[in-house]
Amino acid sequence: MSGGLEGAVSVGPLDVGRGTLAVAAATVAAGVTVALVPFTSGLVLTPPVETPGVVGDVVADRDPAARRLFYVYVLAYDGVESAPLFLAAFAMVAAAGVRTAGGGERATGGSGRAVASAMIGGQVPRPVVLAFAAGVAVAVGYVLVGTVAPAVLPPIELGGGRTETMLSDVGALSVNAVVVAVVTAVGTAVVALAADAPTEGES
Amino acid sequence: MADGRLRRVVRRGPGVVDDVVAWRLSLLLVALLVVTGLVVGALPHALGTVGGDPVDTNDEPVQESVEDAQQRYQNQVTGTALGEGPWVLLFVALAAGFVAATRSPSAASRRSVVAAASVGVAVGTALGYVALVGLGHLAYAPTENGYLVRSGPVVLRTWTMAGNALGFAVPAAVGSALTATAGRLAVRPGDDFDPDHDAEDGAEPSGDASEGTDDAVGGADDPARSTADDGPDAVSLDETAPSGVPAYDPEARDWDGSAPDEQDGKPSVSGDDADREH
Numbered sequence: 278m279s280g281g282l283e284g285a286v287s288v289g290p291l292d293v294g295r296g297t298l299a300v301a302a303a304t305v306a307a308g309v310t311v312a313l314v315p316f317t318s319g320l321v322l323t324p325p326v327e328t329p330g331v332v333g334d335v336v337a338d339r340d341p342a343a344r345r346l347f348y349v350y351v352l353a354y355d356g357v358e359s360a361p362l363f364l365a366a367f368a369m370v371a372a373a374g375v376r377t378a379g380g381g382e383r384a385t386g387g388s389g390r391a392v393a394s395a396m397i398g399g400q401v402p403r404p405v406v407l408a409f410a411a412g413v414a415v416a417v418g419y420v421l422v423g424t425v426a427p428a429v430l431p432p433i434e435l436g437g438g439r440t441e442t443m444l445s446d447v448g449a450l451s452v453n454a455v456v457v458a459v460v461t462a463v464g465t466a467v468v469a470l471a472a473d474a475p476t477e478g479e480s
Numbered sequence: 481m482a483d484g485r486l487r488r489v490v491r492r493g494p495g496v497v498d499d500v501v502a503w504r505l506s507l508l509l510v511a512l513l514v515v516t517g518l519v520v521g522a523l524p525h526a527l528g529t530v531g532g533d534p535v536d537t538n539d540e541p542v543q544e545s546v547e548d549a550q551q552r553y554q555n556q557v558t559g560t561a562l563g564e565g566p567w568v569l570l571f572v573a574l575a576a577g578f579v580a581a582t583r584s585p586s587a588a589s590r591r592s593v594v595a596a597a598s599v600g601v602a603v604g605t606a607l608g609y610v611a612l613v614g615l616g617h618l619a620y621a622p623t624e625n626g627y628l629v630r631s632g633p634v635v636l637r638t639w640t641m642a643g644n645a646l647g648f649a650v651p652a653a654v655g656s657a658l659t660a661t662a663g664r665l666a667v668r669p670g671d672d673f674d675p676d677h678d679a680e681d682g683a684e685p686s687g688d689a690s691e692g693t694d695d696a697v698g699g700a701d702d703p704a705r706s707t708a709d710d711g712p713d714a715v716s717l718d719e720t721a722p723s724g725v726p727a728y729d730p731e732a733r734d735w736d737g738s739a740p741d742e743q744d745g746k747p748s749v750s751g752d753d754a755d756r757e758h
């Protein structure tokens with residue numbers, strides 16, 4: 278590390294390959310996992326606690342399969358609703374973890390340097406590149422969460438002859454993904470800078 | 481630094497490192513996730529006992545006593561904890577698996593780290609889920625206006641909870657395997673994220689040592705990766721090597737006879753070399 282604050286936001290040779298790839302891959306993996314939960318666990322999960330009013334009168338008296346599908350829907354909705362919060366938090370934690378592992382320089386140095394340097398001249402600060410990658414990864418993960426479950430879940434009967442199907446609003450999903458990506462990128466950049474701060478004393 | 485690195489490699493073979501890392505990583509993840517489950521499950525109790533609803537968005541406020549308002553808020557937090565808690569557990573598991581993989585010694589194999597993370601997360605998520613639901617559901621109680629719970633008693637379906645715990649552990653294990661694999665991308669062979677140990681050995685940060693030599697990942701040109709070969713870096717590290725370890729030999733620096741001892745492209749002119757030059 279070149280040391281000091283200059284080192285923390287290194288504008289020298291870009292050295293972000295491995296850490297950036299790791300954070301991005303892990304964040305997308307987290308999104309994939311969220312999308313999987315309703316299918317891999319939701320198909321066997323049922324509400325473990327019976328409290329009148331929690332599950333609702335609509336499905337309370339129906340057969341176990343209907344209750345299970347209802348719970349899958351609940352899980353899927355929860356996943357889509359909470360994914361922006363959790364994916365953003367995950368990306369920042371991952372960025373902090375990889376940045377502070379061994380001082381960041383080792384953790385983030387690697388094979389991406391040549392490609393990234395060729396693409397952007399090696400003048401972009403490393404936290405910015407990391408933040409950009411985290412933002413893109415969160416957006417990808419969020420889009421996965423928001424499209425997979427709605428596309429695969431069967432329609433659900435809510436009683437009284439009403440049937441509902443989970444649909445993806447592509448426009449809303451896209452706008453949300455961009456917003457979440459921007460917010461995550463800002464947060465990740467701050468975290469990456471903060472994680473680099475202790476290394477100033479090493480110079 | 482070099483002396484300490486060689487001693488560490490001598491002291492612990494790859495198999496030993498794998499075993500130690502696997503056990504520690506698994507136990508750490510299990511403990512972390514159980515504690516997470518307990519904390520999330522305890523929150524409704526704590527908030528319901530000493531806290532209160534900080535936001536009122538009710539257009540038509542329900543006339544209720546202070547105690548009933550407190551219990552309504554407790555039911556509300558309990559519902560959120562039981563609904564979102566598993567997701568919190570999942571993301572803590574994924575993040576912990578990732579960070580742990582980046583922090584595990586580079587000498588440990590990727591397979592052992594990923595397997596340990598996966599097993600630890602599976603067990604931890606199952607136990608954490610049981611802790612979360614088992615503790616959290618006790619915060620439910622009927623309220624006057626029947627918010628979430630109209631009448632008692634609240635029933636915990638034990639076998640369903642156990643089944644859910646196992647069912648939830650599966651995607652958590654798969655996801656943590658993915659994130660741990662991603663985390664290992666950040667670890668280069670030969671790196672050892674153990675700053676305390678480096679400090680004990682009087683080591684300089686390895687990041688500085690590997691600076692400028694990290695383009696060829698896993699290559700033999702990095703001193704940090706050369707502990708397994710017979711190149712000059714590995715041989716010239718230890719002046720007080722134990723039996724069986726190659727000892728320091730100044731003449732061996734030109735072991736291949738092709739190049740002088742150089743660092744950063746400049747010939748070394750210190751010590752005996754400098755004396756010879758003058």
